[in-house]
Amino acid sequence: MEKKKDRKFGLGKLRKLAAVVASGMSKIGRRPELTGRELVLEAFMEALDFTRNLERKDIGAIYVGSQSETYEHQIMYGSLVADWLGLLPSGSLRVEGCAAAGALAFRQAVIDIMSGLHDVVLACGVEKMSLRTTAEVTDALMSASESTLEQYSGLTFPAIYALMATSHMARYGSTEQDMAQIAIKNHENALMNPKAHIKKPISESEVLSSRVVATPLKLYDCSPISDGAAVAILANPEIAKHFTDSPTFVVGMGHETDTIGLYEREDVAWPAAVFGACNEAYKMAGVEPTEISFAEVHDCFTINEILAYEACGFVERGRGHLLARQGETKIGGKIPVNPSGGLKARGHPVGATGLCQIYELHLQLLGEAGGRQVENTKFALAVNEGGSNAVATAHILSK
Amino acid sequence: MQRHTSSPNENFTIQSFFDALRNQGILIGALCNRCGWKMLPPRPACTKCFSTELQRLQLPKSGKVISFSEVHVSSDAFSRYVPYIVAIADFDGIRIPGMIKNANVKKVRVGALVEVRTKALSKISGADGLSQDGPEYWFELAGE
Numbered sequence: 062m063e064k065k066k067d068r069k070f071g072l073g074k075l076r077k078l079a080a081v082v083a084s085g086m087s088k089i090g091r092r093p094e095l096t097g098r099e100l101v102l103e104a105f106m107e108a109l110d111f112t113r114n115l116e117r118k119d120i121g122a123i124y125v126g127s128q129s130e131t132y133e134h135q136i137m138y139g140s141l142v143a144d145w146l147g148l149l150p151s152g153s154l155r156v157e158g159c160a161a162a163g164a165l166a167f168r169q170a171v172i173d174i175m176s177g178l179h180d181v182v183l184a185c186g187v188e189k190m191s192l193r194t195t196a197e198v199t200d201a202l203m204s205a206s207e208s209t210l211e212q213y214s215g216l217t218f219p220a221i222y223a224l225m226a227t228s229h230m231a232r233y234g235s236t237e238q239d240m241a242q243i244a245i246k247n248h249e250n251a252l253m254n255p256k257a258h259i260k261k262p263i264s265e266s267e268v269l270s271s272r273v274v275a276t277p278l279k280l281y282d283c284s285p286i287s288d289g290a291a292v293a294i295l296a297n298p299e300i301a302k303h304f305t306d307s308p309t310f311v312v313g314m315g316h317e318t319d320t321i322g323l324y325e326r327e328d329v330a331w332p333a334a335v336f337g338a339c340n341e342a343y344k345m346a347g348v349e350p351t352e353i354s355f356a357e358v359h360d361c362f363t364i365n366e367i368l369a370y371e372a373c374g375f376v377e378r379g380r381g382h383l384l385a386r387q388g389e390t391k392i393g394g395k396i397p398v399n400p401s402g403g404l405k406a407r408g409h410p411v412g413a414t415g416l417c418q419i420y421e422l423h424l425q426l427l428g429e430a431g432g433r434q435v436e437n438t439k440f441a442l443a444v445n446e447g448g449s450n451a452v453a454t455a456h457i458l459s460k
Numbered sequence: 461m462q463r464h465t466s467s468p469n470e471n472f473t474i475q476s477f478f479d480a481l482r483n484q485g486i487l488i489g490a491l492c493n494r495c496g497w498k499m500l501p502p503r504p505a506c507t508k509c510f511s512t513e514l515q516r517l518q519l520p521k522s523g524k525v526i527s528f529s530e531v532h533v534s535s536d537a538f539s540r541y542v543p544y545i546v547a548i549a550d551f552d553g554i555r556i557p558g559m560i561k562n563a564n565v566k567k568v569r570v571g572a573l574v575e576v577r578t579k580a581l582s583k584i585s586g587a588d589g590l591s592q593d594g595p596e597y598w599f600e601l602a603g604e
C-alpha cells in the first residue's frame with residue numbers, strides 16, 4: 062500500500078464521491094419469458110421501491126452495460142432501456158467492456174455526479190444469453206480475447222483462465238481441490254440468495270468429477286450462462302437524503318487496463334489491472350485491505366477468485382489458494398468473499414454482473430441481505446473485470 | 461527504404477505477419493532499432509518508445525511452454541478439433557499462444573520445449589486459413 066501522504070483524496074476524512082440511493086436486480090437465471098429490456102425494467106422497479114420523492118424525470122443520464130449484441134442482435138441498448146423505462150429524452154449510452162461493462166456504467170454515473178453534470182444518474186447492466194447455444198456463447202465471449210493470435214489459435218475463454226490456473230498451480234502449488242473450495246462456498250452462499258441462478262449445494266467430488274471444459278477447469282469451475290439485469294440509482298451526496306433515509310456512498314474507485322492478449326503479460330497468473338484498480342480505490346478511500354468487511358469479486362472461473370484474493374491485497378501474491386483452503390472467505394470468516402454466491406452461483410449475465418455486485422454491496426451495507434448477511438459491515442469492495450482481466454474496476458462503498 | 465517518419469511503418473503490420481506465414485512459413489515480429497523492444501505480431505510503431513525505425517525479427521526455432529490447457533468445449537469454428545491443446549510459449553523473451561498438435565497431453569509440461577510448425581513448411585496444401593485446416597502455425601513438442 063502507498064503511504065498516507067501520497068493520497069490524493071481522503072485527507073483523513075472520507076470523501077463521498079456519489080450516493081447510491083437505490084439498487085435493484087432481476088432474478089438471475091434462464092428467463093425465457095423476458096427480453097433483456099424487460100429484465101432491466103424488473104430491476105428498475107425494485108430500485109424505485111427503495112426511494113421516495115424520486116421521479117423518473119429526475120434521472121439526467123442513463124448508462125447501460127452490455128457485453129455483446131450477438132445474443133439479441135441488439136446494439137443501441139442505451140436508447141432501448143431509456144425508452145422502455147420511460148426516461149426519454151435524457152441522454153443514454155451503452156457501455157462495453159466485456160464482463161466489466163456493468164461496473165464501467167456505474168463508474169461513468171459516479172463521474173457524472175462528481176462533475177456536477179447531473180444530480181441523479183441511472184446505471185444499468187444487462188445480458189440475455191440463454192437464447193444461444195453454448196457454442197454460440199463461447200464464440201461471443203471469445204471475441205473479448207486478442208483476435209490475431211488468441212482467437213486464431215482456439216483459445217476459448219475457459220482456456221484462457223485455464224492457462225492462468227496451470228501457471229499458478231505449477232509455481233505456487235495450488236490444486237484443483239483448492240479451486241473446488243471456491244465453487245462449494247459460492248454455491249453455499251447462493252442457497253441464501255433468493256434471486257440466485259443456481260441453488261444447489263455441491264460436494265468436492267462432484268466438482269472434481271464434473272465434465273472437463275478446459276483442463277484443469279471443469280464445469281463446476283465455470284460460471285453459468287445466465288439472463289439478468291441490475292441497476293443502481295446514483296445521486297449527488299448532498300441531496301441523497303431527499304430520496305432515501307438510507308443511502309450508501311461510493312468512497313473510492315479505480316480503473317486500470319492490461320494487455321488484451323494474455324500471452325503478452327510478464328506473468329499470466331497475475332491480474333495486474335485488478336491490483337492497480339484496487340490500489341487506486343484504496344488510496345482514494347483512504348482505507349487498507351484489512352479494513353474491508355467483505356468483497357464481491359469476479360469469479361467467472363474459480364481460479365480468478367483465487368487471483369483476486371491476491372490482487373485485492375487480502376493475501377500475499379502466490380498464496381490466494383491458501384485463503385480458500387483455510388475457509389477464510391466464507392461468511393463468518395476473516396474476509397467473506399462473494400456472499401451473494403458470486404458469478405459462479407448467483408449467475409453471470411455478463412453485462413449485468415458489475416451492477417449485481419453493487420446491488421449486493423448496497424443490500425449488505427443496509428443490513429438487508431437476509432440469510433447471507435455479513436455482520437458488522439463498514440467498507441465493502443466490488444471488483445469487476447472484462448476480457449482476461451484486461452480491464453478492471455474497483456469500487457469501495459460505505460454507509 | 462523505410463525511414464523514420466511520423467506515420468506508421470507499413471512493413472510491420474498484422475498483414476505482413478500473415479504474408480510471411482503464408483508465403484515463407486515463418487513467424488515474424490518487429491524489433492525496435494531505438495529501444496530494442498520486441499513485438500510479435502509486429503506493430504507499425506514501437507509500443508514502448510513509439511519509434512517507427514523497426515527491423516524484422518524472426519522467432520527462434522524452439523521455445524518453452526509457459527502454460528497449457530486441453531480444450532474440451534469450444535466454439536463452432538473449433539469444435540471439430542476437440543480435444544485440442546493450447547499453450548503460451550516463450551521464445552527467447554517473445555511469448556505467443558498457439559495450439560500444440562500431435563502431442564499426448566500427458567507429455568506436456570510447463571517448461572517443456574516446443575518448436576513452431578507452419579503449413580508452408582509442412583507442405584500441407586490447400587491451406588485456406590482457419591475454416592479448413594485450423595491455424596496455419598502451431599507448436600509441437602521438441603524431439604517428438
Ligand SMILES: [Zn+2]
Binds near residue numbers: 507511
Ligand atoms: Zn522502441
